[in-house]
Amino acid sequence: MSYDAPFAGLKVVDLSQGIAGPYCAMLLAQQGAEVIKVESIGDGDWARTLGVRYGSHTAFSIIGNLGKRSISLDLKSEAGKQVLWRLLAGADVFLEGFRPGVVRRLGFDYAAVSAREPRLLYVSISGFGQTGPLSERPAMDPVLQAYTGMMAENRGEDGIPHRVPVIVVDMSTALYAHQALSAALYARRDETAGRYIDVSLMQSATALQSIRLMACHLEGGTMKPGGVPGGVFRTADGWMSIIAINDRDWVSLCTAMDMPTLAQDARFATPALRLANEAAVYAIVRPAIAAQPSAHWSERLTTAKLMHERLNSYADFLEQPQVRETGLIQWLDQAGLPQKVPVPALPGMLPPQPDTPRAEAPVPGQHSEAILAEHGYTAAEIAALVGDGTVALAR
Numbered sequence: 001m002s003y004d005a006p007f008a009g010l011k012v013v014d015l016s017q018g019i020a021g022p023y024c025a026m027l028l029a030q031q032g033a034e035v036i037k038v039e040s041i042g043d044g045d046w047a048r049t050l051g052v053r054y055g056s057h058t059a060f061s062i063i064g065n066l067g068k069r070s071i072s073l074d075l076k077s078e079a080g081k082q083v084l085w086r087l088l089a090g091a092d093v094f095l096e097g098f099r100p101g102v103v104r105r106l107g108f109d110y111a112a113v114s115a116r117e118p119r120l121l122y123v124s125i126s127g128f129g130q131t132g133p134l135s136e137r138p139a140m141d142p143v144l145q146a147y148t149g150m151m152a153e154n155r156g157e158d159g160i161p162h163r164v165p166v167i168v169v170d171m172s173t174a175l176y177a178h179q180a181l182s183a184a185l186y187a188r189r190d191e192t193a194g195r196y197i198d199v200s201l202m203q204s205a206t207a208l209q210s211i212r213l214m215a216c217h218l219e220g221g222t223m224k225p226g227g228v229p230g231g232v233f234r235t236a237d238g239w240m241s242i243i244a245i246n247d248r249d250w251v252s253l254c255t256a257m258d259m260p261t262l263a264q265d266a267r268f269a270t271p272a273l274r275l276a277n278e279a280a281v282y283a284i285v286r287p288a289i290a291a292q293p294s295a296h297w298s299e300r301l302t303t304a305k306l307m308h309e310r311l312n313s314y315a316d317f318l319e320q321p322q323v324r325e326t327g328l329i330q331w332l333d334q335a336g337l338p339q340k341v342p343v344p345a346l347p348g349m350l351p352p353q354p355d356t357p358r359a360e361a362p363v364p365g366q367h368s369e370a371i372l373a374e375h376g377y378t379a380a381e382i383a384a385l386v387g388d389g390t391v392a393l394a395r
Contacts (some may be wrong), residue, residue, distance in 0.1 A: 001032070002032075004032075004350050005031060005032025006031050006032060007028055007031040007032045007033040007185070008032035008033070009032075009033075009034075010028065010032070010033040010034065010092045010093065010185070011033070011034050011036075011090060011091045011092050011093070012025055012028050012029070012033045012034065012035040012036065012091065012092065012093040012094075012095070013036050013038060013084075013087050013088055013091045013093070013094050013095070014035055014036065014037045014038065014068065014095045015038045015084075015094070015095060015096045015097070015098075015103075015108075016095045016096055016097035016125055017045045017046050017047060017097055018045070018046065018047050018060075018064075018097060018140070018170065019047055019060055019063075019064050019167060019170040019171070019174065020097065020125050020170045020171075020173040020174045020177065020199075020201060020204075021095045021096070021097040021123070021125040021174070021177070022037070022045065022047065022061075022064035022065055022174075023063065023064050023170070023171065023174035024095065024123070024125075024173075024174040024175075024177040024178045024181070025037070025068065025093075025095055026063070026064055026065055026066055026067060026068065027174070027178045027346070028093065028178070028181070029066065029067030029068050029358065030066065030067050030346060030349050030352065030358055031349060033092075033093075034069075035067065035068040035069070036068070036069055036070075036071060036087055036367075036371055037065060037068045037069065037070045037071070037362065038071055038073050038075075038084065038087065039070055039071070039072050039073070039364045039365070040072070040073070040074070040075070041072050041073070041074050041389065041392045042072075042364075042392075043056075043364070044056070044070070044072060044363075044364030044365075045061060045064075045065075045364075047060040047061045047064055048060075048061040048364070054334075054336045054337045054338070055335060055336025055337075055363070056335070056336060056363040056364055056395070057334060057335065057336050057337065057361065057363070059341075061361060062334050062341065062343075062361040063343070063361075064361075065361040065362060066343065066352060066358065066359065066360065066361050067352070067357060067358040067359075067360070067361075068361070068362055069362055069366070069367035069370070069371060070362035070363065070364055070365060070366045070367055070368070070394075071083075071087075071365060071367060071368045071371045071372070071391065072364045072365030072368055072391060072392035072393070072394075073368075073390070073391055073392075074389060074390050074391070075106055077389075077390055079385065079388070079390040080390045080391075081106070081107060081108075083372070083385070083390065083391065084108065085116070086375045086376070087371070087375060088113060088116065088117055088120070089116075089117070089375070090117075091117060091120055092119075092120065092121065092185070093120065093121045093122075093123065093181060093185075094108075094113060094117075094120055094121070094122050094123065095123045095125065095177075096108070096122075096123070096124055096125070097124075097125045097126070098126075099126065099127075099135075099136055099137075099138065100124075100126055100129075100130045100131075100135045100136055101136065103124070110122045110124075110196045114193075114194060114196075117194070118192075118193050118194060119188065119191075119192075119193060119194045120194040121181060121184050121185065121188065121194045121195060121197065122194065122195070122196050122197065123177055123180075123181060123197045123199060124196070124197070124198055124199070125173060125177060125199050125200070125201075126139075126198075126199075126200050126201070127139025127140070127143065127144065127200060127201050127202065128200060128201075128202050129198065129200040129202060129203065130198055130200075139201060139202075140170075141167045141168070141169040141170045141201070142163050144169045144201040144202055144205045145163050145164060145168075145169055145205070146163075147202065147205075148169075148202060148205040148206055148209065149209065149213070149216075150164065150168075150169070150205060150209060151163055151164075153209075153212060153216075153223075168205075168208070169201050169204065169205045169208075170201065172204045172205065172207075172208045173199060173200070173201050173204035173205075175204075176199060176203075176204045176207060177197070177199040177204075180197050180199060181197065184197060224275070225275065225278070226245060227243075227245025227246070227271055227274070227275065228245060228271075228274040228275050228278045228281050228282075229242065229243075229244055229245070229250075229253070229274070229281050229282060229285050230242065230243040230244065230245050232311065233285070233286060233289040233290070234286070234289065234290045235289055235290060235292065235293055235294045235296075235297060235310075236290060236291060236292055236293045236294075236296075237293040237294055238293075238294045238310060238311060239294075239310070239311040240289065240294055240297055240298075240308060240309065240310050240311065241308060241309050241311065242289070242297075242301065242306065242307070242308045243306070243307040243308070244306055244307075245271060245274075246271065247270070247271065249306055249307075250263060250268070250274065251263040252304040252305070252306055253285075253301075253304070253306060255304065256297075256300040256301055256303075256304045256306070257285070257288045257289075259284075259288065262284065267280060268280075268281060294310045298310060318342060327345060327351060328344060328345055329342045329343065329344060329345070330342075330343045330344075330345060330351050330352055330353075330354070330359070331343075331354075332352065332354055332359045332360075333354065333355075334360070334361055335360075335361075335363050336363070343359075362394075363394050363395070364392070364394065364395075365391070365392045365393045365394045365395075366394040368386075368391050368392065368393050368394070369382055369393065372385070372391065
């Protein structure tokens with residue numbers, strides 16, 4: 001155990017699918033834990049079928065499973081269940097992401113598992129939580145963006161609500177689950193038993209929006225802007241985000257736009273007045289910004305020490321000198337992909353180095369034989385499990 005691998009020595013059995021649970025378990029793997037990903041026979045985790053497929057991988061399955069080892073297992077069979085029980089022996093963490101009730105029918109609910117492994121931390125990740133009228137409904141990121149108000153708040157200039165495309169609910173659920181697990185692992189040093197941790201996409205999406213949710217409640221349903229001018233502005237050749245809402249920044253922006261006298265306009269003398277005269281502010285600022293290219297504004301706004309940035313595409317972003325200088329992106333090979341893929345370095349963690357276990361996302365069943373052998377199965381027993389379809393090897 002060290003700062004580089006604080007969870008070294010921990011055993012994690014990951015039965016979750018999609019991205020919320022798997023990404024949480026991936027973070028544990030990147031922090032040194034031994035993470036065994038248990039997948040169904042065939043395609044495995046359904047995240048492997050989302051979007052464009054590259055052999056057994058998609059972008060979802062790579063990011064969600066770096067550093068893990070995979071075993072393909074038929075949990076509908078009694079033999080498969082016995083294998084899972086053996087994998088759970090001595091485990092510290094168990095993650096599952098089934099709809100409420102499913103894992104109990106399989107025989108691996110918290111009561112059953114904790115009876116055998118009393119110090120285990122058991123994490124259930126669901127869409128709407130384990131109870132309530134919607135608990136058994138299937139749910140993914142877009143459903144929770146709609147349900148929790150996120151889409152309604154994310155309206156474009158066309159007035160239409162839009163989904164945030166970066167699966168923000170799934171990713172935030174993974175992060176909240178990870179922090180809950182980290183805290184529980186710390187507390188468990190002085191506890192005699194493990195605990196059950198219930199994490200839902202609904203809960204996480206709500207927590208993520210807590211400031212806007214409260215502000216809209218207090219302000220009668222619509223959150224007022226933090227200040228004016230601020231937002232996305234069209235330039236002569238693209239778009240730029242600019243924030244100049246305090247008095248000093250407003251004066252600097254007026255100077256940068258070659259309109260120094262505008263700062264003396266009585267209508268715009270204070271933040272409150274600029275907010276009250278928002279339409280008049282933007283009627284002046286937007287045409288001025290649109291008259292020049294982004295490079296012009298970047299130079300002027302940098303000199304003025306104003307918060308701003310050109311809107312980059314992902315391709316633009318990956319080429320930025322700041323990204324390269326800080327080592328933000330690792331370019332890694334993955335099975336079945338024709339080229340290296342960009343993997344961001346995670347805050348507070350060592351970046352995964354190419355050709356190391358932390359830098360590889362497994363294909364389904366890639367480590368089935370090795371995992372079984374480590375858990376006491378003989379070569380003949382492994383062959384029998386593979387032969388009768390209880391376990392599958394990598395294709």
